[in-house]
Amino acid sequence: MQSFSSREFNQDVDKAERAAKHGPVFITDEGIPTHVLLTIDEYHRLSETGKSLSEVLAMPPELAEELAKIEFNPVRSRDVELRDVDLS
Template identity: 45%
Template sequence: MAIHTFSSRDFTRDVSAAKRAAAEGPVFITNRGQPAFALLKIDDYYHLTGQGEMSLLTVMEGIPGGVGIEFDPSCLDVHVQLRPTLFD
């Protein structure tokens, strides 16, 4: 696993290069020569945090809000009128 380092300035200039480097391993982004941030593939992040693969539903359930909001949609009364076919 390769570890790459980008200065904040280099990261800002070429985000695509940092993303390509992150495909090979973690990328450290430095600020004045000191590591300030780490860029990881999302799979690596999930592995590190022990979360495994997250589904969209799991992510959405984690978003705060919506508690106590009542939702009672009215039923639609839909009538479909079929057209005769050419063979009738």
């Protein structure tokens, strides 16, 4: 997925449209996504599935299953001094 700042988008709409042919293009304002540019075909495909955009863009279950198989046991650094934090 590609993203453009609102300024980049305004300066080169054609580039954003070309990028949208390959997938959703996020338009950001101060680094925060505010809009998504899709081709009309992709919009129709998404609106017919009954799924939300977040469901469509979510990680496929097969990939999630494969990632769950990876063992990750990071070594804790002994050089870090732990201290109590007052959260009151």
